[in-house]
Amino acid sequence: MTEKSFLVPPNTEIRLSEYDPDSTRECRDRGEAAEELETNVQRLQELQTVLYAEGKHSLLVVLQAMDAGGKDGTIRHVMGRLNPQGVHVASFKAPTRRELAHDFLWRIHQHTPGRGEIAVFNRSHYEDVLVVRVHNMVPESVWRARYDHINAFERLLADSGVTILKFYLHISKTEQKERFEKRLRDPRKNWKFARGDLRERKLWENYMGAFEEALSRCSTRNAPWHIIPADKKWYRNLIVSRILVQALESLDMSYPPGEPNLDQVSIPD
Ligand code: ATP
Numbered sequence: 001m002t003e004k005s006f007l008v009p010p011n012t013e014i015r016l017s018e019y020d021p022d023s024t025r026e027c028r029d030r031g032e033a034a035e036e037l038e039t040n041v042q043r044l045q046e047l048q049t050v051l052y053a054e055g056k057h058s059l060l061v062v063l064q065a066m067d068a069g070g071k072d073g074t075i076r077h078v079m080g081r082l083n084p085q086g087v088h089v090a091s092f093k094a095p096t097r098r099e100l101a102h103d104f105l106w107r108i109h110q111h112t113p114g115r116g117e118i119a120v121f122n123r124s125h126y127e128d129v130l131v132v133r134v135h136n137m138v139p140e141s142v143w144r145a146r147y148d149h150i151n152a153f154e155r156l157l158a159d160s161g162v163t164i165l166k167f168y169l170h171i172s173k174t175e176q177k178e179r180f181e182k183r184l185r186d187p188r189k190n191w192k193f194a195r196g197d198l199r200e201r202k203l204w205e206n207y208m209g210a211f212e213e214a215l216s217r218c219s220t221r222n223a224p225w226h227i228i229p230a231d232k233k234w235y236r237n238l239i240v241s242r243i244l245v246q247a248l249e250s251l252d253m254s255y256p257p258g259e260p261n262l263d264q265v266s267i268p269d
Protein backbone atom coordinates (compact mmCIF):
# COMPACT_ATOMS: atom_id res chain seq x y z
CA MET A 1 0.00 0.00 0.00
CA THR A 2 1.47 3.36 -0.96
CA GLU A 3 1.67 5.85 1.88
CA LYS A 4 -0.73 8.75 1.57
CA SER A 5 -0.42 12.13 3.18
CA PHE A 6 -2.61 12.64 6.26
CA LEU A 7 -4.11 15.78 4.82
CA VAL A 8 -7.01 15.31 2.43
CA PRO A 9 -6.55 17.77 -0.45
CA PRO A 10 -9.70 19.67 -1.45
CA ASN A 11 -11.85 18.09 -4.16
CA THR A 12 -10.18 14.70 -4.04
CA GLU A 13 -12.01 11.42 -4.32
CA ILE A 14 -10.99 9.41 -1.25
CA ARG A 15 -10.92 5.64 -1.10
CA LEU A 16 -10.27 4.51 2.44
CA SER A 17 -9.06 1.09 1.29
CA GLU A 18 -5.95 2.92 0.05
CA TYR A 19 -5.13 4.12 3.56
CA ASP A 20 -3.36 1.75 5.93
CA PRO A 21 -4.88 2.06 9.44
CA ASP A 22 -1.81 0.34 10.90
CA SER A 23 0.78 2.63 9.36
CA THR A 24 3.54 4.00 11.59
CA ARG A 25 5.58 5.80 9.01
CA GLU A 26 7.88 8.63 9.99
CA CYS A 27 8.34 7.15 13.42
CA ARG A 28 10.87 4.57 14.51
CA ASP A 29 9.11 3.18 17.57
CA ARG A 30 6.83 3.67 20.49
CA GLY A 31 9.52 5.06 22.73
CA GLU A 32 10.46 7.75 20.27
CA ALA A 33 6.77 8.55 19.81
CA ALA A 34 6.26 8.92 23.56
CA GLU A 35 9.11 11.41 23.76
CA GLU A 36 7.85 13.49 20.89
CA LEU A 37 4.28 13.37 22.20
CA GLU A 38 5.48 14.76 25.53
CA THR A 39 7.30 17.58 23.74
CA ASN A 40 4.23 18.32 21.63
CA VAL A 41 1.88 18.31 24.59
CA GLN A 42 4.11 20.79 26.41
CA ARG A 43 4.31 22.96 23.31
CA LEU A 44 0.50 22.83 23.04
CA GLN A 45 0.24 24.10 26.61
CA GLU A 46 2.38 27.11 25.71
CA LEU A 47 0.51 27.72 22.48
CA GLN A 48 -2.83 27.54 24.27
CA THR A 49 -1.66 30.16 26.76
CA VAL A 50 -0.74 32.57 23.96
CA LEU A 51 -3.98 31.80 22.12
CA TYR A 52 -5.89 32.66 25.28
CA ALA A 53 -3.82 35.74 26.14
CA GLU A 54 -3.92 37.15 22.63
CA GLY A 55 -7.64 36.46 22.28
CA LYS A 56 -7.71 36.77 18.48
CA HIS A 57 -7.95 33.25 17.17
CA SER A 58 -9.80 30.14 18.16
CA LEU A 59 -9.34 26.48 17.40
CA LEU A 60 -11.94 23.86 16.60
CA VAL A 61 -10.89 20.21 16.60
CA VAL A 62 -13.38 17.75 15.13
CA LEU A 63 -12.97 14.05 15.88
CA GLN A 64 -14.85 11.37 14.00
CA ALA A 65 -14.32 7.62 13.95
CA MET A 66 -16.10 4.30 14.01
CA ASP A 67 -17.03 3.00 17.49
CA ALA A 68 -13.91 2.27 19.55
CA GLY A 69 -11.94 4.34 17.07
CA GLY A 70 -10.17 6.27 19.81
CA LYS A 71 -11.89 9.64 20.03
CA ASP A 72 -11.90 9.62 23.82
CA GLY A 73 -8.32 8.42 24.08
CA THR A 74 -7.13 11.12 21.71
CA ILE A 75 -8.84 13.79 23.78
CA ARG A 76 -7.29 12.42 26.98
CA HIS A 77 -3.77 11.91 25.71
CA VAL A 78 -3.37 14.90 23.40
CA MET A 79 -5.67 17.56 24.83
CA GLY A 80 -5.89 16.32 28.43
CA ARG A 81 -3.22 18.60 29.84
CA LEU A 82 -4.46 21.85 28.37
CA ASN A 83 -5.83 24.47 30.73
CA PRO A 84 -9.47 23.43 31.20
CA GLN A 85 -10.50 27.07 31.47
CA GLY A 86 -9.79 27.56 27.79
CA VAL A 87 -11.02 24.22 26.45
CA HIS A 88 -14.54 23.09 25.79
CA VAL A 89 -15.25 19.48 24.85
CA ALA A 90 -18.64 18.85 23.27
CA SER A 91 -19.86 15.28 22.71
CA PHE A 92 -22.70 14.90 20.26
CA LYS A 93 -25.09 12.03 20.88
CA ALA A 94 -28.36 11.21 19.19
CA PRO A 95 -30.28 14.49 19.00
CA THR A 96 -33.07 15.29 21.45
CA ARG A 97 -36.58 16.14 20.31
CA ARG A 98 -35.83 19.80 20.79
CA GLU A 99 -32.66 19.55 18.74
CA LEU A 100 -34.49 17.65 16.02
CA ALA A 101 -37.02 20.46 15.80
CA HIS A 102 -34.24 22.70 14.43
CA ASP A 103 -31.83 22.56 11.51
CA PHE A 104 -28.97 20.10 12.08
CA LEU A 105 -26.39 22.80 12.73
CA TRP A 106 -28.37 24.55 15.46
CA ARG A 107 -27.06 22.41 18.28
CA ILE A 108 -23.54 22.50 16.88
CA HIS A 109 -23.10 26.24 16.49
CA GLN A 110 -23.52 26.98 20.19
CA HIS A 111 -20.45 24.88 20.98
CA THR A 112 -18.03 26.54 18.56
CA PRO A 113 -15.05 28.22 20.24
CA GLY A 114 -15.00 31.91 21.10
CA ARG A 115 -11.83 33.97 20.60
CA GLY A 116 -8.97 32.59 22.63
CA GLU A 117 -10.71 29.26 23.13
CA ILE A 118 -10.29 25.71 21.94
CA ALA A 119 -13.32 23.53 21.29
CA VAL A 120 -13.10 19.80 20.74
CA PHE A 121 -15.98 17.98 19.09
CA ASN A 122 -16.32 14.32 20.04
CA ARG A 123 -18.54 13.44 17.06
CA SER A 124 -20.01 16.44 15.32
CA HIS A 125 -22.27 17.77 12.57
CA TYR A 126 -20.74 15.04 10.38
CA GLU A 127 -22.97 12.49 12.13
CA ASP A 128 -25.73 14.03 10.05
CA VAL A 129 -24.12 12.67 6.89
CA LEU A 130 -22.82 9.46 8.55
CA VAL A 131 -25.17 7.61 10.92
CA VAL A 132 -28.13 9.54 9.52
CA ARG A 133 -27.23 8.53 5.98
CA VAL A 134 -26.42 4.92 6.80
CA HIS A 135 -29.72 4.46 8.62
CA ASN A 136 -31.84 6.49 6.20
CA MET A 137 -33.04 8.68 9.06
CA VAL A 138 -33.93 11.42 6.60
CA PRO A 139 -34.57 11.22 2.84
CA GLU A 140 -31.50 11.21 0.61
CA SER A 141 -32.36 14.65 -0.79
CA VAL A 142 -32.05 16.01 2.76
CA TRP A 143 -28.69 14.49 3.70
CA ARG A 144 -27.27 15.11 0.22
CA ALA A 145 -27.81 18.85 0.62
CA ARG A 146 -25.89 18.80 3.88
CA TYR A 147 -22.39 18.62 2.40
CA ASP A 148 -22.89 22.11 0.99
CA HIS A 149 -24.47 23.30 4.22
CA ILE A 150 -21.49 21.99 6.16
CA ASN A 151 -18.99 23.64 3.84
CA ALA A 152 -20.84 26.96 4.09
CA PHE A 153 -21.02 26.67 7.90
CA GLU A 154 -17.34 25.89 8.22
CA ARG A 155 -16.49 28.77 5.88
CA LEU A 156 -18.45 31.10 8.15
CA LEU A 157 -16.46 29.88 11.14
CA ALA A 158 -13.15 30.17 9.33
CA ASP A 159 -14.01 33.70 8.16
CA SER A 160 -14.70 34.51 11.80
CA GLY A 161 -11.21 33.55 12.96
CA VAL A 162 -11.69 29.87 13.78
CA THR A 163 -8.93 27.48 12.76
CA ILE A 164 -10.67 24.21 11.99
CA LEU A 165 -8.90 20.85 12.02
CA LYS A 166 -10.84 17.67 11.36
CA PHE A 167 -9.54 14.20 12.12
CA TYR A 168 -10.92 10.92 10.93
CA LEU A 169 -9.36 8.24 13.15
CA HIS A 170 -8.99 5.34 10.75
CA ILE A 171 -9.12 1.91 12.40
CA SER A 172 -9.45 -1.48 10.72
CA LYS A 173 -12.42 -3.72 11.27
CA THR A 174 -10.10 -6.25 12.94
CA GLU A 175 -8.82 -3.65 15.37
CA GLN A 176 -12.38 -2.70 16.25
CA LYS A 177 -13.11 -6.35 17.01
CA GLU A 178 -10.13 -6.52 19.37
CA ARG A 179 -11.17 -3.35 21.15
CA PHE A 180 -14.75 -4.57 21.54
CA GLU A 181 -13.45 -7.87 22.91
CA LYS A 182 -11.41 -5.99 25.49
CA ARG A 183 -14.50 -4.02 26.47
CA LEU A 184 -16.35 -7.29 26.98
CA ARG A 185 -13.57 -9.02 28.93
CA ASP A 186 -12.49 -6.20 31.21
CA PRO A 187 -15.15 -5.36 33.83
CA ARG A 188 -13.77 -1.84 34.01
CA LYS A 189 -14.56 -1.44 30.33
CA ASN A 190 -17.95 -3.19 30.19
CA TRP A 191 -19.76 0.13 30.45
CA LYS A 192 -18.21 1.19 27.17
CA PHE A 193 -19.83 -1.65 25.28
CA ALA A 194 -23.33 -1.45 23.88
CA ARG A 195 -24.96 -4.28 21.93
CA GLY A 196 -26.02 -1.63 19.45
CA ASP A 197 -22.33 -1.23 18.54
CA LEU A 198 -22.54 -4.63 16.84
CA ARG A 199 -25.43 -3.47 14.70
CA GLU A 200 -23.29 -0.58 13.49
CA ARG A 201 -20.34 -2.90 12.93
CA LYS A 202 -22.44 -4.90 10.48
CA LEU A 203 -22.84 -1.73 8.47
CA TRP A 204 -19.07 -1.19 8.28
CA GLU A 205 -18.95 -0.93 4.48
CA ASN A 206 -21.85 1.53 4.38
CA TYR A 207 -20.06 3.65 6.97
CA MET A 208 -16.86 3.56 4.95
CA GLY A 209 -18.82 4.83 1.94
CA ALA A 210 -20.36 7.61 4.01
CA PHE A 211 -16.97 8.61 5.46
CA GLU A 212 -15.43 8.59 1.99
CA GLU A 213 -17.98 11.03 0.69
CA ALA A 214 -17.68 13.34 3.70
CA LEU A 215 -13.88 13.31 3.45
CA SER A 216 -13.99 13.86 -0.32
CA ARG A 217 -16.53 16.66 -0.33
CA CYS A 218 -15.82 18.53 2.88
CA SER A 219 -12.05 18.88 3.04
CA THR A 220 -11.38 22.53 2.28
CA ARG A 221 -8.38 24.78 2.65
CA ASN A 222 -9.83 26.40 5.76
CA ALA A 223 -11.36 23.28 7.24
CA PRO A 224 -9.22 20.34 6.15
CA TRP A 225 -9.80 16.70 6.97
CA HIS A 226 -6.93 14.48 8.05
CA ILE A 227 -6.99 10.71 7.85
CA ILE A 228 -5.08 9.39 10.86
CA PRO A 229 -3.87 5.78 10.95
CA ALA A 230 -5.34 4.81 14.31
CA ASP A 231 -4.82 1.09 14.89
CA LYS A 232 -1.82 2.03 17.04
CA LYS A 233 -2.92 4.44 19.71
CA TRP A 234 0.56 5.82 20.33
CA TYR A 235 0.97 6.65 16.66
CA ARG A 236 -2.48 8.24 16.41
CA ASN A 237 -1.71 10.48 19.41
CA LEU A 238 1.63 11.44 17.98
CA ILE A 239 0.29 12.49 14.58
CA VAL A 240 -2.69 14.40 15.95
CA SER A 241 -0.45 16.26 18.40
CA ARG A 242 1.97 17.13 15.60
CA ILE A 243 -0.75 18.53 13.39
CA LEU A 244 -2.18 20.62 16.23
CA VAL A 245 1.23 22.08 17.07
CA GLN A 246 1.94 22.94 13.43
CA ALA A 247 -1.44 24.59 12.96
CA LEU A 248 -1.17 26.72 16.09
CA GLU A 249 2.42 27.68 15.33
CA SER A 250 1.42 28.88 11.87
CA LEU A 251 -0.94 31.42 13.46
CA ASP A 252 2.12 33.37 14.52
CA MET A 253 0.56 34.50 17.78
CA SER A 254 2.15 36.73 20.37
CA TYR A 255 1.44 37.82 23.92
CA PRO A 256 -0.33 41.18 24.10
CA PRO A 257 1.88 44.05 25.33
CA GLY A 258 1.51 45.06 28.98
CA GLU A 259 0.52 48.54 30.13
CA PRO A 260 3.06 51.24 29.22
CA ASN A 261 6.16 51.81 31.37
CA LEU A 262 5.84 48.68 33.46
CA ASP A 263 9.58 48.90 34.18
CA GLN A 264 8.84 51.93 36.33
CA VAL A 265 6.36 50.12 38.51
CA SER A 266 7.52 48.95 41.90
CA ILE A 267 5.40 46.87 44.20
CA PRO A 268 4.95 48.56 47.59
CA ASP A 269 5.83 46.47 50.66
P1 ATP B 1 -18.09 5.73 23.14
O1 ATP B 1 -16.99 5.69 22.13
O2 ATP B 1 -17.58 5.88 24.53
O3 ATP B 1 -19.07 4.63 22.96
P2 ATP B 1 -19.87 7.42 21.72
O4 ATP B 1 -19.50 8.73 21.10
O5 ATP B 1 -20.00 6.26 20.81
O6 ATP B 1 -18.87 7.11 22.86
P3 ATP B 1 -22.49 6.79 22.55
O7 ATP B 1 -23.42 7.37 23.56
O8 ATP B 1 -22.11 5.37 22.63
O9 ATP B 1 -21.18 7.69 22.53
O10 ATP B 1 -23.06 7.03 21.10
C1 ATP B 1 -23.55 8.23 20.63
C2 ATP B 1 -24.42 7.85 19.47
O11 ATP B 1 -25.11 9.01 19.01
C3 ATP B 1 -23.63 7.31 18.29
O12 ATP B 1 -24.14 6.10 17.90
C4 ATP B 1 -23.85 8.36 17.22
O13 ATP B 1 -23.87 7.83 15.93
C5 ATP B 1 -25.19 8.94 17.62
N1 ATP B 1 -25.41 10.26 17.04
C6 ATP B 1 -24.63 11.34 17.14
N2 ATP B 1 -25.13 12.36 16.41
C7 ATP B 1 -26.25 11.91 15.82
C8 ATP B 1 -27.20 12.47 14.93
N3 ATP B 1 -27.08 13.72 14.51
N4 ATP B 1 -28.24 11.69 14.55
C9 ATP B 1 -28.35 10.45 14.99
N5 ATP B 1 -27.49 9.84 15.82
C10 ATP B 1 -26.44 10.56 16.24
Ligand code: MG
Nearest residue numbers: 067068194197
Ligand atom coordinates in the same frame (compact mmCIF):
# COMPACT_ATOMS: atom_id res chain seq x y z
MG1 MG C 1 -20.48 4.21 21.53
